Each structure stands twice: as C-alpha cells, then as structure tokens.
Amino acid sequence: MAETKTLQEILLTLGEKPLNVNVSLPGIKGENGQDGRNGADGLSAYDIAQLNGFTGTQQEWLESLKAGAVADEARTMLLNGNVWCKSNSIADVLAAVISNLGKAFPRTEFKPLTVPTVLQGQRVITVEGEPHYFVKVGGMETQFEIGDNGTGSISIEPLGVDDVHLTYHNFIGEKVGETVISGGHEDTRTPDESYEENGVKYALFGRKLEINVVNFNGDYEHNFILLGKWPKDSIDSVMIKASRPTTLYTGAFNGRRYTFKDVVGSGIGNIPVLVDNPKNVTFINNDAYSQPVKIGNIEYGTANVKFETSRIEWSDSEHKYVNTGSSIDHL
Structure with a gap:
C-alpha cells in the first residue's frame, strides 16, 4: 500500500456487482481526477415563483422578499378550520400548523364562554x-x-x-x-297582561302600557309595534323604557302592520307616548306617517312629531323628538 496515491480507488466485489469506494489516505498526494460533463442549468428561485403564480417583475419579487413572505390563503384555511393563526407570515402559519399536528382538522372543539356572577351597577x-x-x-x-x-x-x-x-x-x-x-327586578308588580315580541317586553297595567325596548332585535321586516297586541281603545298611555342606547325600526315592510297602528289597523290617535330616557331611544324609519305622534318625556311632556324622515331622535336643545334623517315617501 506504500505506492497508493492520495485518492485511491478500491474495487470491492459484492456478488457480481462491483462497488467503487473512494478513500483518502492522509499525507499522500494523488493525481487530479477527470472532470465530469456540465449539467443543465436549473430553475432560478424567481422562475419557481412565477410557476407558482407570481406575476410581478424580478425586482418586484426581490422587494417582496424584503417585506417578508406571506401565506394569506393558508392563514384563511387555518382560521376557517378553527385553528388560530396570528398573522399571514410564513413563521406564524408554520407555528399554527405545528401546534395542530396530530389533531383533527378542521378542529371542532373550543372552550365555551364562561361569565361570572355580575353585580348590580357593575360595568x-x-x-x-x-x-x-x-x-x-x-x-x-x-x-x-x-x-x-x-x-x-x-x-x-x-x-x-x-x-x-x-x-x-x-x-x-x-x-x-x-x-x-340577568338584570335586577324593577318591582314586584304583576301586569294584567304581558307578552314579548322581537325582544320587546310589553306589560299592561290597567290601561297603562309599559314597554321595555332595550333588547329589541327586530328590523324593517320585523319592525317595532307600539301598542303590541292591543287595540287603542284598551290603552290610555304608553311608557317606553330603555336603560341604554337602543334603536327601534319603525314603519312598515311588505304588508307588515305599521308601527303606529293598533292590532285592528287604526291609528293610535292622541295616545301620549312617554320615553323614560329619550336620549337612549332613536327611531330609524322607512315610511312617512301622515299623522303626528304625541311623544316626549315626563319632564317636558309630549309634542306632536311627524315621523316623515329616515331618522327621529331626541334634541336636548329643543326638548323634543325631531326629524334628523332624509326625506322618505310612502312605500
């Protein structure tokens, strides 16, 4: 082995197949090997980006690399699959994927909402x-x-x-x-009749109708009905209550009963409508009502207000409800 050169080729035979093994012997210099043939040029990173949908110039592609790679579609897919992903960066997407390895996708389980006991006045x-x-x-x-x-x-x-x-x-x-x-109990009175519609709670005490509108959940198709299920001859006055800002949809929709008409289709006439906190109640209206409504609050009384624009709200300076929206016509 003394004459062996630095790059020594040893031929080992395994069965009928020869196996060429190159070994390096320290301290001994061998001859240069034969150059191989030149291979074909591969695709550049920019070429690969184009094949995958990138449509910008090479300079724009370089600028996009500086800004950081993103994966919008992957993040959207993760979020739709109920897997949290902080952003569309590659790092955040990979972190989200890794966090869900071995788990079902889309993910179906989630922690339910838990709300503690809330005290009166707590905000x-x-x-x-x-x-x-x-x-x-x-x-x-x-x-x-x-x-x-x-x-x-x-x-x-x-x-x-x-x-x-x-x-x-x-x-x-x-x-x-x-x-x-759950809120507290306002009082221990028992109404003669009561019911709920579109989140509005109606309670009739004798001939006085009290309406709690704070949880109104209707719209133009399920608009607010002032007198509820009663005819106007059963009611002397109406009190609307709202402890926080509330928007009521008034008017009519596709034959729906109009807000200011009773169950038999008669207008409410001169029944006074008081609002306990008028700043909290705004009316969004979609149909001009030809007759004025006597509406206001306890402190300043009622005023004749025509519901003839798209928005009616309380004016502190005028101490009454005023039209502040755009003009509308009968539908």
Missing part, C-alpha cells in the same frame, strides 16, 4: 373562553377579544334592571354561543 366583567374568540354585547358594535390566556374583559352599561345579551364568536366571526346576564 366591567372578566370572562373566560377560547383564546382569540370574541364577545359582542347586545346593542353595541364593539368586539371584546379573549386573550392568549383564555380570559378577557368586556364593558357594559352599569347593570340595572335589564338583561344584557352576549354573543360568542369564533375567529371568522361566526356565532357559536350566547348567554344572558
């Missing part, structure tokens, strides 16, 4: 649920997200006599649950 509530799901409070547009640790804080109007409705939503906004925070 900030700590809830528990699925991280990054969110909670909405009835009558409010704000979304309250649950944090990484599974807890979150929601804000409500100070809890009073009215129930507070919460809805629970997943990453893409789908409602997956709901719960009610």
Whole structure:
C-alpha cells in the first residue's frame, strides 16, 4: 500500500456487482481526477415563483422578499378550520400548523364562554373562553377579544334592571354561543297582561302600557309595534323604557302592520307616548306617517312629531323628538 496515491480507488466485489469506494489516505498526494460533463442549468428561485403564480417583475419579487413572505390563503384555511393563526407570515402559519399536528382538522372543539356572577351597577366583567374568540354585547358594535390566556374583559352599561345579551364568536366571526346576564327586578308588580315580541317586553297595567325596548332585535321586516297586541281603545298611555342606547325600526315592510297602528289597523290617535330616557331611544324609519305622534318625556311632556324622515331622535336643545334623517315617501 506504500505506492497508493492520495485518492485511491478500491474495487470491492459484492456478488457480481462491483462497488467503487473512494478513500483518502492522509499525507499522500494523488493525481487530479477527470472532470465530469456540465449539467443543465436549473430553475432560478424567481422562475419557481412565477410557476407558482407570481406575476410581478424580478425586482418586484426581490422587494417582496424584503417585506417578508406571506401565506394569506393558508392563514384563511387555518382560521376557517378553527385553528388560530396570528398573522399571514410564513413563521406564524408554520407555528399554527405545528401546534395542530396530530389533531383533527378542521378542529371542532373550543372552550365555551364562561361569565361570572355580575353585580348590580357593575360595568366591567372578566370572562373566560377560547383564546382569540370574541364577545359582542347586545346593542353595541364593539368586539371584546379573549386573550392568549383564555380570559378577557368586556364593558357594559352599569347593570340595572335589564338583561344584557352576549354573543360568542369564533375567529371568522361566526356565532357559536350566547348567554344572558340577568338584570335586577324593577318591582314586584304583576301586569294584567304581558307578552314579548322581537325582544320587546310589553306589560299592561290597567290601561297603562309599559314597554321595555332595550333588547329589541327586530328590523324593517320585523319592525317595532307600539301598542303590541292591543287595540287603542284598551290603552290610555304608553311608557317606553330603555336603560341604554337602543334603536327601534319603525314603519312598515311588505304588508307588515305599521308601527303606529293598533292590532285592528287604526291609528293610535292622541295616545301620549312617554320615553323614560329619550336620549337612549332613536327611531330609524322607512315610511312617512301622515299623522303626528304625541311623544316626549315626563319632564317636558309630549309634542306632536311627524315621523316623515329616515331618522327621529331626541334634541336636548329643543326638548323634543325631531326629524334628523332624509326625506322618505310612502312605500
């Protein structure tokens, strides 16, 4: 082996197949080997990007690399599959995929919303649920997200006599649950008759109709009906109650009974309508009503107000309800 060169080829025979093995012997210099043939050039990274849908120039592609690679579709797929993904960056998408390895996809389980006992007057509530799901409070547009640790804080109007409705939503906004925070009892009176429609609670005490509208959940197709199920001859006055900002849809839709007509189709006439907190009640209207409505509050009394525009709300300066929307015609 003394004459063996630095790059020594040893031929080993395994059965009938020869196996060429190159071994290096330290300290001994061998001859240069024979050059191989030139291979074909492969695709560049830019070429591969184009094959996968990139339509910009090479410079635009380089700029996109500087900005960081993203995976919008992958993130959307993860969120739709109920797997949380912080952003569309490649790193966050990969982290989300890895976190769900070995688990079912789409993921069906999630932590339910848990709400503690809420005290009268309380306005900030700590809830528990699925991280990054969110909670909405009835009558409010704000979304309250649950944090990484599974807890979150929601804000409500100070809890009073009215129930507070919460809805629970997943990453893409789908409602997956709901719960009610019960308000206190206003009094122990028992109405002669009562019922509920579109979230509005009607209670008739003698000839006085009291309406709690704070949880109204209707729309133009299911509009607010002032006198509920009663004819106007059964009612002397109406009190509308709302402990927090509430929007009522008034008017009519495809033959639906008009807001200010009774169960037999007669107009409410001169029945006074008082609102306990008029700043909290705004009317969104879709049909001009030819007769004025006597509406106001206890402090300033009622005024004749025509519901002839798309919005009617309380004016602090005029101490009455005024038309502030655009003009509308009969449908």
